[in-house]
Amino acid sequence: MIGAFMAILNIQITNASLLDIEGGIGTGVDNGSWISTSYLIGEIIVIPLTDYLSRVFSFRNVILVHATLFAIFSVACAFTSDLPSMIAMRGLQGFFGGVLIPMAFTLVFTKLPKAQQPIGLAMFSLAVTFAPAIGPTIGGYLTENYGWQTIFFVNVLPTAVMVTLLYFTLDRQPMQLKLLREGDWLGIATMAIGLSALQSVLEEGNKDDWFGSPFIVRLAIIAAISLSLFVGIELTVEKPLLKLRLLTQRNFGIGTVAAVFIGFALFGSVYLLPAYLGQVQRYNAEQIGAVLAWTGLPQLLLIPLVPKLMQRFDARLIAVTGALLFALSAFMNTTMSLDYAGDQFWVPNIVRAVGQALLLAPLSSISLGSVAPQDAAAASGISNMMRNLGGAIGTAVLATIVVKREQFHSNIIGQSVHLGREEVRARIAQMTDYFIAHGVPDPTNARQQAIIALGNAVKRQALVLGFSDTFAIIGIVLVLAAIALMLTRKAASGGAGGGAH
Structure with a gap:
């Protein structure tokens, strides 16, 4: 244990x-x-x-x-x-x-x-x-x-x-x-290759955009073929x-x-x-x-x-x-x-x-x-x-x-957060004043910082x-x-x- x-x-x-x-x-x-x-x-x-x-x-x-x-x-x-x-x-x-x-x-x-x-x-x-x-x-x-x-x-x-x-x-x-x-050496080989490839697909797929990545596609094909062979072998050999x-x-x-x-x-x-x-x-x-x-x-x-x-x-x-x-x-x-x-x-x-x-x-x-x-x-x-x-x-x-x-959710929220709304303009103005008061002297730069901060809040x-x-x-x-x-x-x-x- x-x-x-x-x-x-x-x-x-x-x-x-x-x-x-x-x-x-x-x-x-x-x-x-x-x-x-x-x-x-x-x-x-x-x-x-x-x-x-x-x-x-x-x-x-x-x-x-x-x-x-x-x-x-x-x-x-x-x-x-x-x-x-x-x-x-x-x-x-x-x-x-x-x-x-x-x-x-x-x-x-x-x-x-x-x-x-x-x-x-x-x-x-x-x-x-x-x-x-x-x-x-x-x-x-x-x-x-x-x-x-x-x-x-x-x-x-x-x-x-x-x-x-x-x-x-x-x-x-x-x-x-x-x-x-x-x-069952063929079974061992197909299992090891198939499980290694499958585990790599699962762990790395999200980072590499799944099947948008040629590397992930190749691994997925290897996993599918190897594990299919493995199951077939295990169901047919005398000592699986x-x-x-x-x-x-x-x-x-x-x-x-x-x-x-x-x-x-x-x-x-x-x-x-x-x-x-x-x-x-x-x-x-x-x-x-x-x-x-x-x-x-x-x-x-x-x-x-x-x-x-x-x-x-x-x-x-x-x-x-x-x-x-x-x-x-x-x-x-x-x-x-x-x-x-x-x-x-x-x-x-x-x-x-x-x-x-x-x-x-x-x-x-x-x-x-x-x-x-x-x-x-x-x-x-x-x-x-x-x-x-x-x-x-x-x-x-x-x-x-x-x-x-x-x-x-970012797209949904983003549809409501636009400069056409009074609340959004007021919020940007408030945050611009905050950045000016905290060491950003240029009003244009401060407003840009406020827009970025609002975007980060949405995200x-x-x-x-x-x-x-x-x-x-x-x-x-x-x-x-x-x-x-x-x-x-x-x-x-x-x-x-x-x-x-």
Whole structure:
């Protein structure tokens, strides 16, 4: 669970500090997004590979080696001095850290007694929902007080503790190197190429004007062809990398769809809040982190109570309640104004924290409740990959919607702000006097400054309305997740994992 927490934490820990990192390694804002993209590419490739790697090299060897290398490449990121080396180190950090997420999930279903599985699921959901919320808080605080390099050292001590404890407690198993000959290598190649290209399209598309960019078009074609081949291969080969046929099981299939929606909302909201506070309210990294903390900290109190709830109530009821509360928190942010800042996010963030706390553990119980124990690792890889993919899609879609809706609202407001209106002329005159009184002696120049300031005010108001619209999208997606969860069958009592076949 420590490993899963650290791996997920590192997806978001650079978000609030991106401008500082870009300055530190001497790259522009346009290229800096690859610092996050490369980590996600590494992680999303290795998650579905985890089951195969653990069968070939043994569960124990894979988790110990990957966790150690995760810490090493984390530290290496702090010593990079240019963008290419940062992209390489972050990609390797994501690749070696990515296995820790599905492996933690698999341990719940293969090592814990059935009665303790709800506790394990609650701990896993704490990693999945608390880590993204607290990541920018930790990153922002460290960056503002100690420099951006320090955010890459936070992994060292927890990983050392984890590796030490697992070294003495995990069962030793023989490696099965003969499985390398039976590997689904064509499936692995098409998956790696397809997911890398798709992740790059999602992360870079908005910045590069989507299909107006030949680079994005080429990547999209590569992704479509590679992933189509991958699905075809997985459904026809005797020993597939991913057991996609597991998706035909009702609860696992519907639960995976719900996981995509929840990943969309979870990672999308963690993207939107810092973006709004930074772009509209001009918050620094530490201030952004303090606001997001109120999404994370309440979960520390609430998630330990979820296993008790799962023993008394239907997991579907708990999960649907969590999804609807999460949706409510998003809808609460759809009426924002220029005065809407950190204090106004307090109540919605508390509601969101309650919703997220109630959501992940019951969802995992519903999805994995009918999966056979021998398929738990494969199902874990599919579920975690799809949730992360949903998060990548959510971030890309919401970033585009902010831009498009800001342009829409700017045009609407701009139609009312013209010199033919007395209120506009009066406002410009008032602002001209303000600039003259504050050191702009030339009246013509002062009037020009006033017109620019009025245009910026229109743009800022339009940006607020654009962000409000995107929160509505998150709310709608979460309602769809709740509807999907209602279509599942009742999960096995006690939590999860492998009872029914």
